[in-house]
Amino acid sequence: MAEEKEMVSIYIMGKQYRVPYGVTIMKAMEYAGYRFIRGCGCRGGFCGACGTVYRKPGDFRLKVGLACQTVVEDGMHLTQIPFYPANKATYNLEELTPTLATLLRHYPEMTRCLGCNSCTRICPQELQVMDYMAAAQRGDIAKAAHMSFDCLMCGLCASRCPAEIVQYNVALLARRLYGRHVAPRAEHLARRVEEIKAGKFDAEIERLMKMDRLELQKLYDARDIEP
Amino acid sequence: MYTPEMLESIKIVEQTRPRRLKETFPRLTPEEKDRLLRSFHPDHMPDAQRPVRVGPNKGDKMPHEHVGLLESRSMLDPDAFSLDRVDYDVDVLVIGGGGAGTSAALMAQEAGASVLLATKLRHGDANTMMAQGGIQAADKENDSPAIHYLDVMGGGGFSNIPELVAALVLDAPLCIQWLESLGCMFSKFPDGTMNTIHGGGTSRKRMHFAHDYTGAEIMRTLRDEARNRGIPVLEFSPAVELLTDEHGQCAGAVLFNLETQQYLVVRARTVIIATGGCGRLHIGGFPTTNHYGATADGLVMAYRAGAKLIFLEATQFHPTGVAFPEQILGQLVTEKVRGLGAQLVNAEGEQFVYPLETRDAVSSAIIRECRERGKGITTPSGRQGVWLDSPMIDIIHGKGTIERELPAMVRQYRRFNIDMTQQPILVYPTLHYQNGGILINERAETGVPNLYVAGEASGGVHGRNRLMGNSLLDIIVFGRRAGTNAAARAKTVQLGRLTLDHVRRFHEELAREGLLGQRTAPILLPDYRGRIV
Ligand SMILES: Cc1cc2nc3c(=O)[nH]c(=O)nc-3n(C[C@H](O)[C@H](O)[C@H](O)COP(=O)(O)OP(=O)(O)OC[C@H]3O[C@@H](n4cnc5c(N)ncnc54)[C@H](O)[C@@H]3O)c2cc1C
Numbered sequence: 001m002a003e004e005k006e007m008v009s010i011y012i013m014g015k016q017y018r019v020p021y022g023v024t025i026m027k028a029m030e031y032a033g034y035r036f037i038r039g040c041g042c043r044g045g046f047c048g049a050c051g052t053v054y055r056k057p058g059d060f061r062l063k064v065g066l067a068c069q070t071v072v073e074d075g076m077h078l079t080q081i082p083f084y085p086a087n088k089a090t091y092n093l094e095e096l097t098p099t100l101a102t103l104l105r106h107y108p109e110m111t112r113c114l115g116c117n118s119c120t121r122i123c124p125q126e127l128q129v130m131d132y133m134a135a136a137q138r139g140d141i142a143k144a145a146h147m148s149f150d151c152l153m154c155g156l157c158a159s160r161c162p163a164e165i166v167q168y169n170v171a172l173l174a175r176r177l178y179g180r181h182v183a184p185r186a187e188h189l190a191r192r193v194e195e196i197k198a199g200k201f202d203a204e205i206e207r208l209m210k211m212d213r214l215e216l217q218k219l220y221d222a223r224d225i226e227p
Numbered sequence: 228m229y230t231p232e233m234l235e236s237i238k239i240v241e242q243t244r245p246r247r248l249k250e251t252f253p254r255l256t257p258e259e260k261d262r263l264l265r266s267f268h269p270d271h272m273p274d275a276q277r278p279v280r281v282g283p284n285k286g287d288k289m290p291h292e293h294v295g296l297l298e299s300r301s302m303l304d305p306d307a308f309s310l311d312r313v314d315y316d317v318d319v320l321v322i323g324g325g326g327a328g329t330s331a332a333l334m335a336q337e338a339g340a341s342v343l344l345a346t347k348l349r350h351g352d353a354n355t356m357m358a359q360g361g362i363q364a365a366d367k368e369n370d371s372p373a374i375h376y377l378d379v380m381g382g383g384g385f386s387n388i389p390e391l392v393a394a395l396v397l398d399a400p401l402c403i404q405w406l407e408s409l410g411c412m413f414s415k416f417p418d419g420t421m422n423t424i425h426g427g428g429t430s431r432k433r434m435h436f437a438h439d440y441t442g443a444e445i446m447r448t449l450r451d452e453a454r455n456r457g458i459p460v461l462e463f464s465p466a467v468e469l470l471t472d473e474h475g476q477c478a479g480a481v482l483f484n485l486e487t488q489q490y491l492v493v494r495a496r497t498v499i500i501a502t503g504g505c506g507r508l509h510i511g512g513f514p515t516t517n518h519y520g521a522t523a524d525g526l527v528m529a530y531r532a533g534a535k536l537i538f539l540e541a542t543q544f545h546p547t548g549v550a551f552p553e554q555i556l557g558q559l560v561t562e563k564v565r566g567l568g569a570q571l572v573n574a575e576g577e578q579f580v581y582p583l584e585t586r587d588a589v590s591s592a593i594i595r596e597c598r599e600r601g602k603g604i605t606t607p608s609g610r611q612g613v614w615l616d617s618p619m620i621d622i623i624h625g626k627g628t629i630e631r632e633l634p635a636m637v638r639q640y641r642r643f644n645i646d647m648t649q650q651p652i653l654v655y656p657t658l659h660y661q662n663g664g665i666l667i668n669e670r671a672e673t674g675v676p677n678l679y680v681a682g683e684a685s686g687g688v689h690g691r692n693r694l695m696g697n698s699l700l701d702i703i704v705f706g707r708r709a710g711t712n713a714a715a716r717a718k719t720v721q722l723g724r725l726t727l728d729h730v731r732r733f734h735e736e737l738a739r740e741g742l743l744g745q746r747t748a749p750i751l752l753p754d755y756r757g758r759i760v
């Protein structure tokens with residue numbers, strides 16, 4: 001029942017291979033004989049390991065995409081960017097304050113943004129990268145954190161940035177600042193932790209641990225379920 | 228983009244939709260469920276499993292794919308491999324840079340140990356990164372660790388090890404608080420209250436989440452913290468064998484630099500295995516949701532050193548893996564889609580199972596629908612699937628719900644020109660989770676002195692069936708425990724001479740059983756060359 005697969009030609013680092021039509025770049029490379037070490041992580045669009053640069057025939061423009069999410073086309077030239085030597089600041093999150101000054105201290109190059117929008121155009125997650133960087137430059141940590149939340153840290157934005165900003169690391173710092181210092185703590189969580197430390201549930205758990213299967217099953221079947 | 232045949236089938240689904248919106252499919256009775264599982268669950272297929280013939284679990288039945296690896300020889304020749312040069316000498320060696328390994332490394336270092344983390348791909352290229360749904364913890368007023376305990380036990384068919392479950396549920400709120408303090412952006416209400424929802428098998432709404440990137444948010448937070456604290460990490464350097472001393476204690480590991488093809492010898496006072504699951508073994512020929520490095524390496528290494536395995540006969544198949552488009556075959560369609568009201572529908576536009584039965588039952592029902600009843604939908608490459616009627620969600624909860632609640636999913640399908648807000652999606656069960664693993668106790672210790680295990684590589688806490696949201700929890704709970712305990716133990720450990728004696732003995736046992744062939748394990752990476760997988 002499998003229908004005859006059409007084949008297309010792709011050029012992996014300049015070398016021609018015939019691969020089935022309609023498959024992802026990642027699967028096409030494997031079909032062509034590659035066994036990945038770098039450039040392949042989750043295979044599902046979550047880890048950002050598989051950034052790839054490609055060009056279609058008759059087009060001078062370079063495009064980028066995730067190899068596990070981008071489908072091959074006839075005549076495509078491509079290469080992976082498995083690693084990019086990007087700058088990452090180190091910090092002790094606990095001691096930081098959620099302010100513009102903190103961002104600038106760790107990533108002073110932020111201010112070099114030229115507003116070219118290359119980062120937004122390139123983002124495989126379709127994030128408004130330049131806009132979240134603008135929020136960061138205003139010190140709006142919450143906005144930068146929320147707008148960048150779906151970032152996979154694939155690094156493609158940084159690879160195209162003429163100002164050599166590492167957007168995804170700035171965003172990571174913004175999110176951690178937000179999560180730690182801006183978003184209110186969950187009070188119910190803190191209360192529960194205190195109760196556990198005080199041993200409030202120990203006796204009940206111990207009683208359950210001693211029950212045999214039938215007793216547990218009875219309790220389980222009778223438990224009420226929150227609507 | 229759907230084929231014309233599929234579009235025809237979708238028309239039928241649309242025709243029956245108004246009627247189905249008012250229809251609730253009856254739940255299975257316990258007897259029906261039992262019969263369904265026994266006839267159609269992949270664990271129960273005749274010829275799916277065989278007894279392993281060597282090692283601590285000799286005689287126990289497991290899937291062929293596991294047995295094949297456990298009965299393989301080491302990559303190393305124990306008589307020829309030189310251990311004279313020690314490349315790294317540390318207190319704690321952590322093997323595996325996912326959520327469990329990174330938590331362990333952070334805690335071990337905090338406890339004053341010198342730590343080395345070795346991982347196969349990049350730090351964070353792991354199943355942890357892929358988890359969307361959420362993480363459980365009983366921290367709300369109407370909930371308690373005891374209620375959580377009961378849910379975990381019931382989910383696991385009461386086969387779980389009680390001490391491990393007690394540790395899991397009692398540590399859970401502490402772990403969420405730890406993640407919160409590290410800046411993990413959980414989805415919260417404006418006053419800081421955690422937004423929590425149900426998951427399959429929960430009796431309280433205790434599923435915490437970070438949109439639908441929960442695992443990614445946890446992983447990138449832990450990884451950033453490890454980088455900030457300067458924990459040394461060796462990427463692309465998987466462990467291929469443990470080391471033991473002459474007293475049979477674990478004493479380190481041999482790593483293999485995948486890029487330079489060189490071996491590295493690590494002496495360590497304690498070792499933590501956190502190598503995750505086994506999806507890339509494609510048990511039963513199923514596609515998988517797992518990351519590229521999920522090849523059960525930790526099980527193979529620990530087994531040779533004498534650690535016992537548990538519950539490997541029970542593999543978790545997720546009922547809704549992508550069946551089409553081919554490009555993302557086997558990837559996860561989160562349970563949340565059914566949770567929000569989407570029904571499972573066959574080629575005739577009819578429901579055939581209550582959508583929120585347990586994962587094993589829904590998987591079996593889909594397999595029955597396609598295999599026995601012939602009511603599946605066939606894809607261009609000849610695979611089968613059933614419809615998951617996603618557009619129902621917006622009809623039930625209002626336009627825009629799908630976009631808001633499932634942005635990662637919508638984006639995923641849109642890349643392949645399928646709009647899941649307007650069209651149903653095609654699904655079939657996929658290999659998702661290794662329910663069992665290396666047997667540990669509540670201190671994350673194995674039977675081998677100095678060897679600890681945490682996360683998906685371990686076994687016992689979930690019994691034969693893990694519930695959604697308890698795995699992300701388990702990796703933090705036992706990752707932290709492993710790190711703390713391994714660091715404490717490292718202070719007093721006296722190591723003897725480094726050896727591969729356990730490997731020699733294992734090879735001898737293989738030879739006695741006539742099994743010492745050419746096949747080596749761990750396999751480290753799957754081999755998809757020349758194929759489309
Ligand atoms: C798509 C998907 C969705 C999921 N959704 C949820 C959810 O919503 N809730 C939930 O609770 N759970 C979920 N799970 C399960 C959960 O994410 C995993 O079980 C858990 O994250 C495993 O963590 P881990 O640290 O044990 O393993 P992993 O995160 O897989 O990390 C193991 C690491 O070890 C490395 N490694 C492997 N072999 C070696 C070796 N020989 N040497 C060195 N390193 C090695 C791997 O490459 C990897 O980096 C999901 C899983 C998947 C795949």
Ligand code: FES
Nearest residue numbers: 041042043048068
């Ligand atoms: S392999 Fe992880 S995003 Fe492509």
